[in-house]
Amino acid sequence: MDVVQELGEDALSKDLTGEIKHEKRHFASGAYSDVYGGDWTDASTGRVTRVAIKVLRGITDNETGLMKTRKMIRREIAVWMGLEHPNITPFLGVVTGFGPLSAMVSPYCSKETIVRYTLENPVVDRLPLILGVANGLAYLHSLNIIHGDLKGDNILIDDDYSPRLVDFGRSRILGRRGFTDAPTVPKRYMAPELMVIPDDITTADRKIEIYAFAMVVIEVCILADFVDNSGRINFVVLQILTSKPTFLVFLHQHYAAMLIQGGKRSGNARCLPTHFADEIWEITKDCWHDDPQARPEMAAVILRLEEMRLKKSRAA
Incomplete structure (x- = not known):
């Protein structure tokens, strides 16, 4: 059958x-x-x-x-x-x-992945794209569904220039038998708790995916100055120096990974578009908090992104 x-x-x-x-x-x-x-x-x-x-x-x-x-x-x-x-x-x-x-x-989505689209269109407004991803993820979470493989390669841009989540092969449904396997998040998007005690993590958790969302934001917002001449992110190392320990962002073939030295992350974001770098950075920091319970729900993230959108429209 x-x-x-x-x-x-x-x-x-x-x-x-x-x-x-x-x-x-x-x-x-x-x-x-x-x-x-x-x-x-x-x-x-x-x-x-x-x-x-x-x-x-x-x-x-x-x-x-x-x-x-x-x-x-x-x-x-x-x-x-x-x-x-x-x-x-x-x-x-x-x-x-x-x-x-x-x-x-x-x-078929002719604009390819969200990362490819933003790299090839460096002046495109990232905020609607991030907001669209957040809305799609919040919708899944409202149905108790965990995407399970959230990354830039699994977000496509449709003909109306809207982001659409795809690839539900690793998705899990909370509380439904047969759909609650252990998380299989790619290492570059993996929350710290999965790296430290993966065997102790229960079925799926929205807060694990909130961390992956933060990584997607970095992928989407990364400036073209930080990629190679071919237009692809290929073993580029960004070193952002502040008074805190060095924060390294490793990028490889549209993936982003964070290596934190001394357990701290930078408070700066020179790799992001300057017109909303600080606000986006604050949201991202909250989403990748080491304590899973301190990470916001997607509904709260959307409210902050909507406030940014309204502020921008008023200033236009």
């Missing part, structure tokens, strides 16, 4: 097999998947939509491996298909033909 059949009628109604023509080569890759471009012709309306098709990699005929991969797909679809928000990439359906299991279909 395929993943779609296991999920029931809702998933079956989203089977787009036969309506999609896909390209032979993938245009993007993740840790566990490849993404192909394609065109979906809606059978009911005739409308053609450019789509992205996520195909899990490394699927074999081994029954144990198939069961594990089937579970991964089933979990991701179960979370993703129920989401509807302007800052969440929509789940359009599934398609077969890429192997023994279904592939997942979503709209």
